[in-house]
Amino acid sequence: MSIAAQIPARFTLTVKDVATEAGVAPSAVRFYEQHGLITAHRTAGDQRRFDDSAACRIKVAKVAQRVGLTVREIADVFVTLPDDPEPQDWQRVAAVLIDEAEARTAALQAYLGEMLSGGRLCEIDDRIEVPNQGRG
Amino acid sequence: MSIAAQIPARFTLTVKDVATEAGVAPSAVRFYEQHGLITAHRTAGDQRRFDDSAACRIKVAKVAQRVGLTVREIADVFVTLPDDPEPQDWQRVAAVLIDEAEARTAALQAYLGEMLSGGRLCEIDDRIEVPNQGRG
DNA sequence: GCTTGACTTCAACATAAGTTGAAGGCCGAG
DNA sequence: CTCGGCCTTCAACTTATGTTGAAGTCAAGC
Secondary structure, X not given: OOOOOOOOOXXXXXXXXXXXXXXXXXXHHHHHHHOOOOOOEEOOOOXXXXXXXXXXXXXXXXXXXXXXXXXXXXXXXHOOOOOOOOHHXXXXXXXXXXXXXXXXXXXXXXXXXXXXXXXXXXXXXXXXXXXXXXXX | OXXXXXXXXXXXXXXXXXXXXXXXXHHHHHHHHHOOOOOOEEOOOOOEEEOOHHHHHXXXXXXXXXXXXXXXXXXXXXXXXXXXXXXXXXXXXXXXXXXXXXXXXXXXXXXXXXXXXXXXXOOOOOOOOOOOOOOO
């Protein structure tokens, strides 16, 4: 009987493959795996093997980072994706990411709007509260 | 005749004053001055003195950072503010910041939308190009 | 005019997000 | 079955964004 769990057939891509596909350095691919953005299986010789979703996750992550999401925050969203996700899973993830981006933009807009409409602009009689940036 | 340029009368606030007003640590106020987000005059004894706009700039910067703008990028926008800015100057700065935030959110939305509508999701037959993230 | 608290600079530390290089191991093409 | 290329880990380095602490200076109240 075989002892080791076999690697699912779709996990065929090497670090280099994923890096090339995603347009990042191989070191970044390892970094993202360490930080839970992507998941690998290991060969008998301890090498990583990824499926197609790895490059995709990385590409989404790079765009998400541009709106201020950290790798940690993005990983937290991605862990909700099942193994071999359905379209609806990606749909949900997309909604979460976009909501967050829009919320942050809205916060910026609200703060600037309040500041400008206040007339006082930057006078030091604080009626404007800077929005709570709860990271937690 | 006096040799040294006098500090404009409105520059009365110490590092601590600005830090308290902006809700950040004094070390951060010095950091932001080093990086051009805010400007100080110096007393005869070499101490920084800020005007009201310093705390305001910092508060705006903190919200702008949340949408992915770096200190450098924010400073680049703030340098367009004249000394003792008019409402219209802040209006323009606000517009630039919001435009940038919306552009980044739109890029995220576009990428996710294309990915989801493509049907293939994360299949490796790249018709989806990850949006160009030109920094600079 | 002294004390005390806030100021100064500078260097070291911390965390996030990676990159680079060394030392060695895996694997597929010939 | 060997060779070259990609793989592994690990530690050190980099940049961005700050914080912390040391050593010394300034300024405001008593």
